[in-house]
Amino acid sequence: MNGRRISYFEASARMRLSGLVDADSFSEFCPPELRQTSPHLAQLGAPQAFDDGVVVGRAKLAGHAVLVAAQEGRFIGGSVGEVHGAKIRGLLDKALVKRPAAVLLLADSGGVRLHEANAGLIAISEIMRAVLRVQAAGIPVFALVGGSCGAFGGMGIVTRLCAEVVMSEQGRLGLSGPEVIETVRGVEEFDSRDRALVWRVTGGKLRRTLGEATRLVDDLIPAFRAAAADLIARYQAHPLAPASLVALLDEQARLAARSERFAGARDGREIWQAAGFADASRVPELSVAEFNLHLGETS
Amino acid sequence: MNAPATPSGRWDNLARSRAGRLARAAGFATGRLVSADSIVPLLEAVIEPGDRVCIEGNNQKQADFLARSLVKTDPARLRDLHLVQSVLALPEHIDLIERGQVSRIDFSFSGPQAGRLARLVESGKITIGAIHTYLELFARYFVDLTPRVALIAAQAADREGNLYTGPNTEDTPAIVEATAFKGGIVIAQVNEIVDRLPRVDIPADWVNFVVQAPTPHYIEPLFTRDPALITEIQVLMGMIAIKGLYAEYGITRLNHGIGFDTAAIELLLPTYAAELGLKGKICTHWALNPHPTLIPAIEAGFVESVHSFGSEVGMERYTAARPDIFFVGQDGSMRSNRAFCQAAGHYACDLFIGSTLQIDLQGNSSTATKGRIAGFGGAPNMGADARGRRHASPAWLRAGREGRGNIAMPRGQKLVVQIVETFREHMQPTFVERLDAWDLAATANMALPPVMIYGEDLTHIITEEGIANLLMCATPQEREQAIRGVAGYTPVGMARDLRMVENLRDRGIIRRPEDLGIRKRDATRDLLAARSVKDLVHASGGLYDPPQQFRNW
Amino acid sequence: MEQFTLTLPSSPLPQDIVRAAICGVVSSGNLEVLVEPGATRDACEIVVNTSAHGFRDIWEAVLKDFAARHDVGGLRLSINDAGATPAVVSLRLDQAFETCAA
Numbered sequence: 001m002n003g004r005r006i007s008y009f010e011a012s013a014r015m016r017l018s019g020l021v022d023a024d025s026f027s028e029f030c031p032p033e034l035r036q037t038s039p040h041l042a043q044l045g046a047p048q049a050f051d052d053g054v055v056v057g058r059a060k061l062a063g064h065a066v067l068v069a070a071q072e073g074r075f076i077g078g079s080v081g082e083v084h085g086a087k088i089r090g091l092l093d094k095a096l097v098k099r100p101a102a103v104l105l106l107a108d109s110g111g112v113r114l115h116e117a118n119a120g121l122i123a124i125s126e127i128m129r130a131v132l133r134v135q136a137a138g139i140p141v142f143a144l145v146g147g148s149c150g151a152f153g154g155m156g157i158v159t160r161l162c163a164e165v166v167m168s169e170q171g172r173l174g175l176s177g178p179e180v181i182e183t184v185r186g187v188e189e190f191d192s193r194d195r196a197l198v199w200r201v202t203g204g205k206l207r208r209t210l211g212e213a214t215r216l217v218d219d220l221i222p223a224f225r226a227a228a229a230d231l232i233a234r235y236q237a238h239p240l241a242p243a244s245l246v247a248l249l250d251e252q253a254r255l256a257a258r259s260e261r262f263a264g265a266r267d268g269r270e271i272w273q274a275a276g277f278a279d280a281s282r283v284p285e286l287s288v289a290e291f292n293l294h295l296g297e298t299s
Numbered sequence: 300m301n302a303p304a305t306p307s308g309r310w311d312n313l314a315r316s317r318a319g320r321l322a323r324a325a326g327f328a329t330g331r332l333v334s335a336d337s338i339v340p341l342l343e344a345v346i347e348p349g350d351r352v353c354i355e356g357n358n359q360k361q362a363d364f365l366a367r368s369l370v371k372t373d374p375a376r377l378r379d380l381h382l383v384q385s386v387l388a389l390p391e392h393i394d395l396i397e398r399g400q401v402s403r404i405d406f407s408f409s410g411p412q413a414g415r416l417a418r419l420v421e422s423g424k425i426t427i428g429a430i431h432t433y434l435e436l437f438a439r440y441f442v443d444l445t446p447r448v449a450l451i452a453a454q455a456a457d458r459e460g461n462l463y464t465g466p467n468t469e470d471t472p473a474i475v476e477a478t479a480f481k482g483g484i485v486i487a488q489v490n491e492i493v494d495r496l497p498r499v500d501i502p503a504d505w506v507n508f509v510v511q512a513p514t515p516h517y518i519e520p521l522f523t524r525d526p527a528l529i530t531e532i533q534v535l536m537g538m539i540a541i542k543g544l545y546a547e548y549g550i551t552r553l554n555h556g557i558g559f560d561t562a563a564i565e566l567l568l569p570t571y572a573a574e575l576g577l578k579g580k581i582c583t584h585w586a587l588n589p590h591p592t593l594i595p596a597i598e599a600g601f602v603e604s605v606h607s608f609g610s611e612v613g614m615e616r617y618t619a620a621r622p623d624i625f626f627v628g629q630d631g632s633m634r635s636n637r638a639f640c641q642a643a644g645h646y647a648c649d650l651f652i653g654s655t656l657q658i659d660l661q662g663n664s665s666t667a668t669k670g671r672i673a674g675f676g677g678a679p680n681m682g683a684d685a686r687g688r689r690h691a692s693p694a695w696l697r698a699g700r701e702g703r704g705n706i707a708m709p710r711g712q713k714l715v716v717q718i719v720e721t722f723r724e725h726m727q728p729t730f731v732e733r734l735d736a737w738d739l740a741a742t743a744n745m746a747l748p749p750v751m752i753y754g755e756d757l758t759h760i761i762t763e764e765g766i767a768n769l770l771m772c773a774t775p776q777e778r779e780q781a782i783r784g785v786a787g788y789t790p791v792g793m794a795r796d797l798r799m800v801e802n803l804r805d806r807g808i809i810r811r812p813e814d815l816g817i818r819k820r821d822a823t824r825d826l827l828a829a830r831s832v833k834d835l836v837h838a839s840g841g842l843y844d845p846p847q848q849f850r851n852w
Numbered sequence: 853m854e855q856f857t858l859t860l861p862s863s864p865l866p867q868d869i870v871r872a873a874i875c876g877v878v879s880s881g882n883l884e885v886l887v888e889p890g891a892t893r894d895a896c897e898i899v900v901n902t903s904a905h906g907f908r909d910i911w912e913a914v915l916k917d918f919a920a921r922h923d924v925g926g927l928r929l930s931i932n933d934a935g936a937t938p939a940v941v942s943l944r945l946d947q948a949f950e951t952c953a954a
Contacts, residue, residue: 007830007831009831010527010824010830012877013877014874031872032872032874032884032886033872033886033888042853045853045903046853046903047853047878047901047902047903047932047933047934048878048901048932049877049878049884049932050874050884050886050930050932051874072877074877074878074879074882075877075878075879169852170833170851170852193848194847194848195847195848195849195850195851196847196850196852197847199850199851199852203851203852205852284850284852285836285841530940531940531943532937532939532940532943535943720937720939721937721938721939722937722938722939724881725935726904726907726910726935726937763939787938787939788910788913788914788938793909793910793913819943819946820946820947820950822943
């Protein structure tokens, strides 16, 4: 594209997919011409999308078979409705049969679609169980988070269930969105209009520091591709082992300790300081390479 | 000796009045310094009923602490005031009217308070003298609207009362000059009092009192446009402007309005314009605030000089680091000056381009909408032919030839361009048979419909459909069809005479993107030199420090 | 939502399209256009689903110009619109045409 750098953040779900997987390898399930649109939106007189805001299919990535789902953050905030959720869940079910090298979830969603609340909530819980089932069968699921909606609500939980989480610093990950927190707890608790604060608390750099994201990459489609390809190679060499109870208990203990340690923290800066960044206020300005270098040195 | 022919028989009434006011105020100040606690009684001591008062404020910095303090004064003592100021932007400005302390206003712009102001005018609580342009109001400060008391904002003062206004100098010199030299009193709120100022922008003997405000004065980041919000249509219109207008006329000296359309042009200079070989040939000299979206063009070497009306939040370190481009003091920080920059935009620029909300069939344009008295700011001065101009330039002469034909006496004309999409949000047509300004003038009892740019000054209209060159239209009928011919699918556009529009296109009066060799499919956001605020920070080498609300990292 | 279908005469597309193509995203002020093979060779069938009510005249003008600008006979276009301006609609239609003509 004119030799310019292709921003993952700016790209549509379809553009992300076409840049992520091997050229001409993508084959879509439930393509737009099947018109599997949301019955709920139609009843409410709201605009529909022919793919209900998510693109699913199979492809190759660096030669390996993968199944992929890409949420379109610009269609109703990437929200998960009944059809949207069923497409992702069906994709995960197919993984149990097709046994791809990995399933890639390109998350870009504020969570459940409010217009179809119950159906969306059920869909999210089905996706959660399906992710766990797929990974229990030894197939890793990777979440890629770098769109404008980030991964919040149910999609935040789904993302954290994935074996790997690749984020850009523009990507955000959380449970309640900033506006929700401000509405419920007040602006003193969280000022959602202070966008720098929002990103210091939910953005890729903090999530990477806390270990919730396992890779931090530049906001470029090829950077996400390279990270996903590298992860596939790693899981090919060292397949995903079933989670042991001991490992789960260890993880629980680690998270409890972290929760206690940072209970009073009000800002990502405090966590960066604890992580050994010399000037925590400068972390948002660091390039991804500088940031990763620093984490490598301190971890 | 002749006795002076004044009613009091004296020539120094203003000076004696000033001395009396200063004497009354002396108890509330230590020399020139006033504590924040004493400011309300000091204002009550200094201001008299019926005074003309200027509360400094424009579209950027605001003397907000002094405005808040004025609202706390006794309405029985301070009443019947006449506000003479650039902008009615703060709620306190309107509160003063509601409290009955202000009975008359002369101003330029009321953006955020436009709705409240309109209601007060309709209810008869306030009389508007006139709505001016900035330069026009400054001019009247020196003729018949001289402030008796000016409440101004500065970054810092020293203990003598010298002021540092820094990058956001803006209106301060014009206000202080008029007030201080015509018997008035100048009161400055400052963010800090220091032993030594970086430089003196306003000398102490023009200033009567200085108060350190509890919080720094507010500055609105009004000129920050997030590149992420620029649309493909704006990219297309930017390409049309660059290739069809800037390149065509060789525009080197110009002013851009605020808006995403012109931000798109700025971001296309290092890419699209550079590919057309236009570097050094267009857009070298600017009357413009330090727009963050101009950073990539400056870094690419496109720009030689920028003089600014005001500054822009977060651009302080960048402008300081580019003293060859911006006007920077020997202390290293930028100085803006709205009055001079308005004059520069009016007289020394060959082109103004900006957006508007409505354009009628004569080419008059307005941002007025019913129920809001928003005013003008500086656009009418930028967007008007400078009839007093006497220096020539190729672009100006060519526009003059196109507009006046080959008449005996060569004269030039300024290029005044509106760049608009044919529809705004919610399918509101930009092109209309009749401006809402007429209705507003009727309901608010205004002598003039508030027209931003008159059709007689407008030379070109750019829409997504192409360019209309109004200069080359021979008759009013042609002019109307040229406007309809770029008005797209609006009712005005669909009522075009197809044959006449095609004739205008054959004569180059209307030019479509394809006539200019512009392929619409090339109009993508990939062409923008920066596509996010973060890209702008990178382009500035980390010198640009965007406000919090523009960050997503 | 307002829905209507127009069948506009247009010269046949030079070559048949192999598969469906989609352009654009349904977001505020934007639209998606699905391009599929249609029933008749010398007309373009266009199905519009729009959230903006009362602009059918404008849609018809925009779509007629599109069918006159390109040879789109034999195509069926389906549009989901969330309040796009005519400028955006025209741009998206041109992009959809280029996608299937390429």
